[in-house]
Structures are given as C-alpha cells and as structure tokens.
Amino acid sequence: MHILVINSGSSSLKYQLFAMPSDQPLCVGQVERIGLDGSFVRHQVTGADRLERTEPIADHAVGLQRVLELLSDPVSGVISSPDVIEAIGHRVVHGGESFASATRITPAVKETIKALFPLAPLHNPINYLCIEIAETTFPRATQIAVFDTAFHQTMPEYAFRYAIPEALYRQEGIRVYGFHGTSHRYVSKKAAAWLNKPDAKLISIHLGNGSSITAVRAGQSVDTSMGFSPLAGLVMGTRSGDIDPAVIFHLISRGYSPDDVNRLLNKQSGMQGLTGFSDMRDIRKAMEAGDQAATLAYELYAYRVRKYIGAYAAILNGLDALIFTAGIGENDATMRAMICNELAFLNIYLDPDKNTTSSRQIRDISATDSPVKILVVPTNEELEIAQQSYELLQST
Amino acid sequence: MHILVINSGSSSLKYQLFAMPSDQPLCVGQVERIGLDGSFVRHQVTGADRLERTEPIADHAVGLQRVLELLSDPVSGVISSPDVIEAIGHRVVHGGESFASATRITPAVKETIKALFPLAPLHNPINYLCIEIAETTFPRATQIAVFDTAFHQTMPEYAFRYAIPEALYRQEGIRVYGFHGTSHRYVSKKAAAWLNKPDAKLISIHLGNGSSITAVRAGQSVDTSMGFSPLAGLVMGTRSGDIDPAVIFHLISRGYSPDDVNRLLNKQSGMQGLTGFSDMRDIRKAMEAGDQAATLAYELYAYRVRKYIGAYAAILNGLDALIFTAGIGENDATMRAMICNELAFLNIYLDPDKNTTSSRQIRDISATDSPVKILVVPTNEELEIAQQSYELLQST
Ligand SMILES: Nc1ncnc2c1ncn2[C@@H]1O[C@H](COP(=O)(O)OP(=O)(O)O)[C@@H](O)[C@H]1O
Ligand SMILES: Nc1ncnc2c1ncn2[C@@H]1O[C@H](COP(=O)(O)OP(=O)(O)O)[C@@H](O)[C@H]1O
Known part of the structure; x- marks a missing residue:
C-alpha cells in the first residue's frame, strides 16, 4: 500500500x-x-x-x-x-x-x-x-x-492550564497545547522499544530550528515546553523561548508596536538575536573563532535545556533515558556534552567517546554504568505520519 | 544603636x-x-x-x-x-x-x-x-x-540574559534582575548556619502574595524565578507567573489593549484568576468545600514550584535543603506537603508530622533519613535590612 x-x-x-x-x-x-x-x-x-x-x-x-x-x-x-x-x-x-x-x-x-x-x-x-x-x-x-498537538493531549490539567482567568481557557482556548508531538511520539516510542520498557520515564529533547522538550511516561506526554504557541520554552534559532511577559509591555511603553514585538520575539530573537546567526553550525564556528557572544549564546541554550531536564525529572520522579533528536540533537555532540555535563545528581553520565561517534542509527551515548541512558534517536516525522495513517486504515 | x-x-x-x-x-x-x-x-x-x-x-x-x-x-x-x-x-x-x-x-x-x-x-x-x-x-x-535585586547580582550571565537581541540588554537593560532578594538572602543565611555548611546548595522558596524561588550556592544566588519584573516565575496571588508570551499577542489580536493585558496578567490572574480568591486561606477553604477550580489551582500552584525545584536541583547538581518561607511557605502545611510529594528521585522526603507542627522558629520538617533537609525559616526582611545597614556602618 x-x-x-x-x-x-x-x-x-x-x-x-x-x-x-x-x-x-x-x-x-x-x-x-x-x-x-x-x-x-x-x-x-x-x-x-x-x-x-x-x-x-x-x-x-x-x-x-x-x-x-x-x-x-x-x-x-x-x-x-x-x-x-x-x-x-x-x-x-x-x-x-x-x-x-x-x-x-x-x-x-x-x-x-x-x-x-x-x-x-x-x-x-x-x-x-x-x-x-x-x-x-x-x-x-x-x-x-x-x-502536531495530538500527542500532548494526555497532559494533566494542572500542567496544561495557565494561571489566568478561567474564562480565557473555556471561551478562548488559551492553554498549553504543545507542538512537535509527532516527533516526540516517534522518538519516545523508539526509545521505549530500545529500552524494552513500555512504561519508561523519558525526556524527549527535540533540538532543530524550532526546539521543544517533552516529559513522557508510559508512552504519554505529561508536559512539554512549547505552550499556547511554538514561541515558548527552549531557546530556538530565531525565537526567544521563555521570557518574562513584562518585557513585552516594557517594549511597548518604549514605543514598539505589539506587531514589532511579536516579530522581534519570533524572528529576531533566540540564537539569531544573541549572535547574528540562527544556524547552530555557524554559531559553533564563531565560538571556535573566539566570538564571546556566540559562546554565551551556546551556554545559555544548553542551560535552558538543563533546567527543563531537571524540572521534568522532578515531575516524573525518576528517569530512564534522555532522548536527543532533530538537527542539533542528532548532530551536535558538543551541545549534547554541554547539556549533560554535571548532572550526576540526576544519575546522568555521558560517555564522551560514544557521544562523538556519529551514526544515522538509534544509539546510546551514556557511560556504561549510567543509571539514566542517553539516547540519540533520529526523528522521522513523515514516517510517523505514514505509520499512524496506516494504523488508522487497518483499524477501521 | x-x-x-x-x-x-x-x-x-x-x-x-x-x-x-x-x-x-x-x-x-x-x-x-x-x-x-x-x-x-x-x-x-x-x-x-x-x-x-x-x-x-x-x-x-x-x-x-x-x-x-x-x-x-x-x-x-x-x-x-x-x-x-x-x-x-x-x-x-x-x-x-x-x-x-x-x-x-x-x-x-x-x-x-x-x-x-x-x-x-x-x-x-x-x-x-x-x-x-x-x-x-x-x-x-x-x-x-x-x-530587592541586589542578592541576585551574582547570577551568571547565561542565567540572567534573555534570548533577545543583545542591544536590548546593553541599551535597554532587559535581563533577569530577580526580586525578593532580601528575603532569599536572609533565609538562606539562616539555613546555611543551621546546617553548619557555608557552601550549602539550597533552594529558597518564598511563597507570599508575591512568590519566587531562588537557587543558592555558597551563599550566592545563582538563579531565580522572577525576571525582568516581578511578574515572571511562580503562580502568585494575582499574577500569572510564567506564560507563553504569544498569549499576549493573541489577546491583543482579539481586541484587548496592551494595558488591558498588562492589568490582566498582574492583577486578575494567578490564584485570583483561577479561583476568584487571591488569599491561599480562602482557596484552601473553597477546596475543602469541594470547589474544583480551587483544587485545580492549588495543584497547579504546587506543580509549578515542583518544576522549579527540579530545575534548580539540576543546575546546582545537588541539594542540601529546601527552604520554605513567607506567608504561605511558613503557614500552609498542606501546600508544603503537596510540593514535596513524590520527589524521592531528588532525595526529598517530608515528615508529615513535623510538617504539621507549627512554630515561629526555624525548623526541619524532613524525614529523619531524608538526604535533603526541608526547612521552614520565617523570613524577616526588615531585620535583614537593619542588619545589612548595621554591617555597612561598622565596615566604613
Ligand atoms: N552537524 C551539525 N551540528 C550542529 N548543528 C546542526 C548540524 N546539522 C544540523 N544542525 C542544526 O539543525 C538545525 C535544523 O534542524 P532541523 O531538525 O532540520 O530543523 P527543523 O526544526 O526545521 O526541522 C539547523 O539550524 C542547524 O543549526
Ligand atoms: N495559615 C495560612 N495558610 C495558608 N496561607 C496563609 C496562611 N497565612 C498566610 N497565608 C498566605 O500568605 C499570603 C501573604 O504572605 P506574605 O508573605 O505576608 O505576603 P507578602 O508577599 O505581601 O509579603 C496570604 O495571601 C495568604 O494566602
């Protein structure tokens, strides 16, 4: 077929x-x-x-x-x-x-x-x-x-609601939806199969032009970093990710229009805003050439991922594996190393050699005795869509 | 004097x-x-x-x-x-x-x-x-x-910068400042003394009308949940805390003015927006009377604190004690229990009996064998200001 x-x-x-x-x-x-x-x-x-x-x-x-x-x-x-x-x-x-x-x-x-x-x-x-x-x-x-949002519909209400008047949720639909769901579902399924543990506690880290991170328990999304829109959460190529909402009102009071600020946070922020480059390969090159803004941006990017790993490890109350995927997650060993550095308190230990060995296959880059596995799982959203479509045809 | x-x-x-x-x-x-x-x-x-x-x-x-x-x-x-x-x-x-x-x-x-x-x-x-x-x-x-901001000036740059164009930091001062610093400094000093460990890794949880949480290492703030303004971070009495910034643009596109949204997020959100009450005592009462919105808000409030505890435990790569302080932190044993529930992965174990014994003194409410201590430390910002003023007079 x-x-x-x-x-x-x-x-x-x-x-x-x-x-x-x-x-x-x-x-x-x-x-x-x-x-x-x-x-x-x-x-x-x-x-x-x-x-x-x-x-x-x-x-x-x-x-x-x-x-x-x-x-x-x-x-x-x-x-x-x-x-x-x-x-x-x-x-x-x-x-x-x-x-x-x-x-x-x-x-x-x-x-x-x-x-x-x-x-x-x-x-x-x-x-x-x-x-x-x-x-x-x-x-x-x-x-x-x-x-894109479907996988996250299993989130509990205390995780998907914002602390705003209830009417804005009921009437306007303002809540966390989450995105990249097809990718998170695909790689977390692969990881659970690889671990041979259907009820695994996983953190799926999709780092591409857009980036998001999802806590998965027994195959279900329980929290994710993007929110009402794909602007929230991790730092991205051109998007700010999390930011104090008061920054928006401040910029408007300084003469920006709401549209200006919207464009600023979606198109001129993130790695682009910090370094002038949105592609992580350019940023790594600049960093290796001694560019301090690039070094800071690279650290800041990793730091935000680290905080989400901690947050999700806490709410899962345990962790079987981290999953790295998408352009940066699959290819940037330096970034993976920076993210996994000094996380012993969470039982996360990277093997530097395994980390720098490249492959197109699912692979484990954690130290042999690391209680938490660190997996690189190439994502394939198109295949996931084909598989879900196939399953739907078979089941009806 | x-x-x-x-x-x-x-x-x-x-x-x-x-x-x-x-x-x-x-x-x-x-x-x-x-x-x-x-x-x-x-x-x-x-x-x-x-x-x-x-x-x-x-x-x-x-x-x-x-x-x-x-x-x-x-x-x-x-x-x-x-x-x-x-x-x-x-x-x-x-x-x-x-x-x-x-x-x-x-x-x-x-x-x-x-x-x-x-x-x-x-x-x-x-x-x-x-x-x-x-x-x-x-x-x-x-x-x-x-x-209020002084204590947080020790934050590293990758923690205090936002992923927005560098000029907005250099020229407009847009960065994380953090607030409640006098309180976080006071209670973390008390806790380190109580632990007899000057280099302690601490998470200071100030839950009052305004709320914030700070990661402290060796007496220095290394990260905090409020940001450019006191709107960001935890859910508060009337403030939303963290929210996808795109919600603001969406509401403006639906006819709200920026001032409306500013007022909404600062004065009509948080626990007030979710339940109609901003005082945690009223919310507990409503919850005990079976009010589902109050129950959800209470869970959501705790959940956000739990995520920050995980995030800060990760970046500290270890944890000696949690500190609860301010009106809710010092008095609401039910909230403390909900926050500390199922955090075994972070070595956090509450003692339910100690938790419900009330006192005006610094006290440990963790289980006897809990590797991470859980302290309730009554804050006193006025005394901290007097002490800092006194020390300044003595030193000059
Ligand atoms: N070898 C590499 N090292 C570092 N980053 C890489 C590498 N290859 C690709 N990337 C990053 O992956 C990003 C694109 O990821 P991808 O998953 O294709 O994005 P999208 O979100 O558009 O699907 C690029 O911006 C680039 O920064
Ligand atoms: N016994 C209690 N149980 C629950 N909450 C309490 C209790 N006592 C005080 N509070 C909460 O503490 C909040 C005020 O905290 P406080 O630290 O005084 O605030 P502020 O941030 O204004 O200094 C009140 O809104 C109330 O919800």
Missing part, C-alpha cells in the same frame, strides 16, 4: 511517498517559493539522482499537480496512477482539544480544523487548503490528518 | 525600629491609604498595646513626620530625639546592575536610583521620594539603600 505524506507551509509543500507496512520511502521532495519569484521543485526517488528544477508554481494546487506528475512520470515515476495511493497523511499543526490521534478527514473534521484558525493563523489555513487540493488531486485516496 | 527601616509603597509607609546589634525590634508600624480617604496609622511598641488611628495623611512627608512623633512621644515613645537614630535603612526595589549590596546613599546613588525609574516605574520613584523625605526628617541619620 502507498501512503503519501504532505507537509504544507505558507509557500512550500514537502512530500514523501511510503510503501507500507514496510516503511520503505519511495521518493521525497519539496516544492518551494510557491507563488514567489524563483519557485522550484526538488524531487528524489530513492536510490536515483536528485532532480531539481526552477519553474513557475503559481499556487499550492499547481504544486500538488506537479508532484503528481513527478510521481507518475512514465520514465522516472514510482506509481502507475494516482489511484494506487490509498491514503494521504496531512501534517496539520493545530488540533486544539479535538484531536488526540490521527483522524480520517470528514466534512466535520474540516470544520473543526477551520474553527482552530484563530489558534494557528499561520499554519491551519494552509494545511486546510492543501487538504482540499489533495481531495481534488487524489479523489480516491483516504485523507488523514495527523496533528 | 537604633536603626529605622522604611518600606514605602505608592500609598503606604511601613517602618520598624531596631536596637542593633541585638536585633531587638523596638516598635513596628505602618501608615496606610496615604493621600486617600480613610488613611490611618498603626503603631505597635514591642510588648505594649497596638495603637490604631484613622486620620488624614496627605502625603508621605506627613506620614513620616507622624512616625517620628509616634517614635518620640513623651509618654509612649521609644526614642528621646530623632538624633538617636543613627541610620535609616530604605528598602529600594530596583538596583539594576549598579548595586549588589547595601549602599550608603549619596547624591550619585540617588541619581542612579532615579536612572532606574523606567525599570521599576511603580516602585523606585516612591522609594526615591521617601529617601528625600527621610533626609529632611532625620537629617543626622545615615541613609542606606537595600535593594
């Missing part, structure tokens, strides 16, 4: 085709700069050369049509007709309190995704649009939504 | 007179509703009846003059003339990065306090005014400033 996974952004459309249940990726690609100058398509069939072509892509409908042509190309294609794709798994950012797992898309589900537009104004509308496009382009496929 | 301690608010003036170095309080009192209808004075000489009188008090200058009359009253007074007061210790809220300890007030110091008005617009101007009034009312006394 073929399942196509679609991850749509405001001007992009990423996709991956899987043969299930073998988890085999058949091809992967992306359409970028949709509706902008210089739009292009990148398409890679597993085991073949990558194709990249600059061409005008007016909108997401044109983009998905182009993907279909590539998939079913008589020479280089991987499918004989659109009808062999049994399901399309859509990444949808916000599922609010309505969706705790992968969901078959019906008119009612679409209405609910629409009702959540105010909570994710940049993401849900484009995800919604691409669902409608996919319904037209692949009319025989089952459309399935997999939500 | 007599030292008068003054703690001024926008419409109040609290004072306490100490004989030093014996730490003996001679009298304590407050002038309230200054410049408002129904202003009154409350004055209590140690060991005597409390005097309370409603009378018009037009401004802080009239208020302090009234305090002087009460102190030197021929019948009930405790001093023979203003000149026996050798020093006045002023609580000043914000010392910015300029003051890390008690400071003799000079014209230059006054200028610096003035320059910090933008960082503490509600507090520093009134503290400044009362310094000038005291200079007139007690011209022979040495005027000394003791800052």
Whole structure:
C-alpha cells in the first residue's frame, strides 16, 4: 500500500511517498517559493539522482499537480496512477482539544480544523487548503490528518492550564497545547522499544530550528515546553523561548508596536538575536573563532535545556533515558556534552567517546554504568505520519 | 544603636525600629491609604498595646513626620530625639546592575536610583521620594539603600540574559534582575548556619502574595524565578507567573489593549484568576468545600514550584535543603506537603508530622533519613535590612 505524506507551509509543500507496512520511502521532495519569484521543485526517488528544477508554481494546487506528475512520470515515476495511493497523511499543526490521534478527514473534521484558525493563523489555513487540493488531486485516496498537538493531549490539567482567568481557557482556548508531538511520539516510542520498557520515564529533547522538550511516561506526554504557541520554552534559532511577559509591555511603553514585538520575539530573537546567526553550525564556528557572544549564546541554550531536564525529572520522579533528536540533537555532540555535563545528581553520565561517534542509527551515548541512558534517536516525522495513517486504515 | 527601616509603597509607609546589634525590634508600624480617604496609622511598641488611628495623611512627608512623633512621644515613645537614630535603612526595589549590596546613599546613588525609574516605574520613584523625605526628617541619620535585586547580582550571565537581541540588554537593560532578594538572602543565611555548611546548595522558596524561588550556592544566588519584573516565575496571588508570551499577542489580536493585558496578567490572574480568591486561606477553604477550580489551582500552584525545584536541583547538581518561607511557605502545611510529594528521585522526603507542627522558629520538617533537609525559616526582611545597614556602618 502507498501512503503519501504532505507537509504544507505558507509557500512550500514537502512530500514523501511510503510503501507500507514496510516503511520503505519511495521518493521525497519539496516544492518551494510557491507563488514567489524563483519557485522550484526538488524531487528524489530513492536510490536515483536528485532532480531539481526552477519553474513557475503559481499556487499550492499547481504544486500538488506537479508532484503528481513527478510521481507518475512514465520514465522516472514510482506509481502507475494516482489511484494506487490509498491514503494521504496531512501534517496539520493545530488540533486544539479535538484531536488526540490521527483522524480520517470528514466534512466535520474540516470544520473543526477551520474553527482552530484563530489558534494557528499561520499554519491551519494552509494545511486546510492543501487538504482540499489533495481531495481534488487524489479523489480516491483516504485523507488523514495527523496533528502536531495530538500527542500532548494526555497532559494533566494542572500542567496544561495557565494561571489566568478561567474564562480565557473555556471561551478562548488559551492553554498549553504543545507542538512537535509527532516527533516526540516517534522518538519516545523508539526509545521505549530500545529500552524494552513500555512504561519508561523519558525526556524527549527535540533540538532543530524550532526546539521543544517533552516529559513522557508510559508512552504519554505529561508536559512539554512549547505552550499556547511554538514561541515558548527552549531557546530556538530565531525565537526567544521563555521570557518574562513584562518585557513585552516594557517594549511597548518604549514605543514598539505589539506587531514589532511579536516579530522581534519570533524572528529576531533566540540564537539569531544573541549572535547574528540562527544556524547552530555557524554559531559553533564563531565560538571556535573566539566570538564571546556566540559562546554565551551556546551556554545559555544548553542551560535552558538543563533546567527543563531537571524540572521534568522532578515531575516524573525518576528517569530512564534522555532522548536527543532533530538537527542539533542528532548532530551536535558538543551541545549534547554541554547539556549533560554535571548532572550526576540526576544519575546522568555521558560517555564522551560514544557521544562523538556519529551514526544515522538509534544509539546510546551514556557511560556504561549510567543509571539514566542517553539516547540519540533520529526523528522521522513523515514516517510517523505514514505509520499512524496506516494504523488508522487497518483499524477501521 | 537604633536603626529605622522604611518600606514605602505608592500609598503606604511601613517602618520598624531596631536596637542593633541585638536585633531587638523596638516598635513596628505602618501608615496606610496615604493621600486617600480613610488613611490611618498603626503603631505597635514591642510588648505594649497596638495603637490604631484613622486620620488624614496627605502625603508621605506627613506620614513620616507622624512616625517620628509616634517614635518620640513623651509618654509612649521609644526614642528621646530623632538624633538617636543613627541610620535609616530604605528598602529600594530596583538596583539594576549598579548595586549588589547595601549602599550608603549619596547624591550619585540617588541619581542612579532615579536612572532606574523606567525599570521599576511603580516602585523606585516612591522609594526615591521617601529617601528625600527621610533626609529632611532625620537629617543626622545615615541613609542606606537595600535593594530587592541586589542578592541576585551574582547570577551568571547565561542565567540572567534573555534570548533577545543583545542591544536590548546593553541599551535597554532587559535581563533577569530577580526580586525578593532580601528575603532569599536572609533565609538562606539562616539555613546555611543551621546546617553548619557555608557552601550549602539550597533552594529558597518564598511563597507570599508575591512568590519566587531562588537557587543558592555558597551563599550566592545563582538563579531565580522572577525576571525582568516581578511578574515572571511562580503562580502568585494575582499574577500569572510564567506564560507563553504569544498569549499576549493573541489577546491583543482579539481586541484587548496592551494595558488591558498588562492589568490582566498582574492583577486578575494567578490564584485570583483561577479561583476568584487571591488569599491561599480562602482557596484552601473553597477546596475543602469541594470547589474544583480551587483544587485545580492549588495543584497547579504546587506543580509549578515542583518544576522549579527540579530545575534548580539540576543546575546546582545537588541539594542540601529546601527552604520554605513567607506567608504561605511558613503557614500552609498542606501546600508544603503537596510540593514535596513524590520527589524521592531528588532525595526529598517530608515528615508529615513535623510538617504539621507549627512554630515561629526555624525548623526541619524532613524525614529523619531524608538526604535533603526541608526547612521552614520565617523570613524577616526588615531585620535583614537593619542588619545589612548595621554591617555597612561598622565596615566604613
Ligand atoms: N552537524 C551539525 N551540528 C550542529 N548543528 C546542526 C548540524 N546539522 C544540523 N544542525 C542544526 O539543525 C538545525 C535544523 O534542524 P532541523 O531538525 O532540520 O530543523 P527543523 O526544526 O526545521 O526541522 C539547523 O539550524 C542547524 O543549526
Ligand atoms: N495559615 C495560612 N495558610 C495558608 N496561607 C496563609 C496562611 N497565612 C498566610 N497565608 C498566605 O500568605 C499570603 C501573604 O504572605 P506574605 O508573605 O505576608 O505576603 P507578602 O508577599 O505581601 O509579603 C496570604 O495571601 C495568604 O494566602
């Protein structure tokens, strides 16, 4: 069975085709700069050369049509007709309190995704649009939504509520939702299987352009660092993460508009604001060249992760393993070492040699006698979406 | 030697007179509703009846003059003339990065306090005014400033900086300052002495109307939960504590003004927002009567404290004692039990019987074999200010 996974952004459309249940990726690609100058398509069939072509892509409908042509190309294609794709798994950012797992898309589900537009104004509308496009382009496929927020719906109420008037929760939906749920679910499942301990207490540390950290007990999210939006929590490439909310009012009193401050905290803060670079590789280079701002930012980044590890170890009242994942978590051994340094009180001991050995596989980088394991687990959100979609098809 | 301690608010003036170095309080009192209808004075000489009188008090200058009359009253007074007061210790809220300890007030110091008005617009101007009034009312006394922020000036830079553009720190002073420093310093000194361990790793938990938590190593603050302002960190009587900053932009997009949201998070949130009550005694009563919102708020309050305990235990990489202080910390045994529950992974074990025995003394409420001690230490910010003022006079 073929399942196509679609991850749509405001001007992009990423996709991956899987043969299930073998988890085999058949091809992967992306359409970028949709509706902008210089739009292009990148398409890679597993085991073949990558194709990249600059061409005008007016909108997401044109983009998905182009993907279909590539998939079913008589020479280089991987499918004989659109009808062999049994399901399309859509990444949808916000599922609010309505969706705790992968969901078959019906008119009612679409209405609910629409009702959540105010909570994710940049993401849900484009995800919604691409669902409608996919319904037209692949009319025989089952459309399935997999939500970034779904995994965190198991959080207890004392963890997901803010200390603000109750009406703002009941009427406006202001609470912690959490994001990156598909990634946290994927790597924590892998880790629990690796540990052979279904009820494991885990801390999943997703460090990419966006970063978040999740406390997992017996396969369920019990707390996470992103909140009502993806701005809260850890320091990120361009986002501030946690900050005293009074800073916003102070900046407004100094002449900034609310939109200025919103842009500042989302696009010009984080590592970018501290160092001028948002990519951790550039920051490491600057640090090695003696740049003090880069050194401080790197330490500050690690320090915030360390505090969350402590917080989650406390509320889990125990810890079987830390999990590092995503671009920085999987690749930046220096950062992993800085995060795990001097955590003996939490029974966390890194093995420096294992830490610097690189691999694309799940691996344990903790010292042999470390009571808490430290795992590096490559994430794969697309595969997780395909797997959840497959399971949904099997179960109904 | 007599030292008068003054703690001024926008419409109040609290004072306490100490004989030093014996730490003996001679009298304590407050002038309230200054410049408002129904202003009154409350004055209590140690060991005597409390005097309370409603009378018009037009401004802080009239208020302090009234305090002087009460102190030197021929019948009930405790001093023979203003000149026996050798020093006045002023609580000043914000010392910015300029003051890390008690400071003799000079014209230059006054200028610096003035320059910090933008960082503490509600507090520093009134503290400044009362310094000038005291200079007139007690011209022979040495005027000394003791800052709420001073104790936290030892925080490392990776802990006090926010992940925002560096210029906002350098030019606008946006960083973590922390507050309640006088209280955290007082109780952590007491605890280290009680443990007989000057380099103790401590977590000082100040739970009053305002609440904050501080990690202390060898007598120095290394991190604290309040930030640029007293809004951040733990849940408080009417303040939200930590919240995703995006909630502010969302509310503004829904029609709130920035001032509305500022008021909401400072005055209508916290326990007040969750339950309708800001006083923990009312919340406990509601909870015992079966009020579910009160139960949730109580759990949420404890949960946030627990996360900070874990975070600070991690960065201290060890822990000798937790310290509970201030109105809730000293008196609410149920809250202490909820906070310390299931923290075995951090070596924290409460003794339920010791916890419910009340006393006005420093006491250990941990289980006999608990590696981490749990101390209740009554705070006394006024005495700490008197002591710091006394030490400053002795050292110069
Ligand atoms: N070898 C490396 N060392 C350090 N950082 C890396 C390395 N490779 C990738 N990264 C970091 O990973 C980040 C992207 O992570 P990724 O998980 O791909 O992000 P996204 O959140 O967009 O999915 C980049 O910003 C880069 O800083
Ligand atoms: N016996 C008690 N049980 C629970 N809470 C108490 C008790 N006594 C006082 N409190 C709480 O202490 C709070 C005031 O603490 P306090 O330290 O005096 O505040 P402030 O921050 O104004 O100095 C009150 O709001 C009340 O909730």
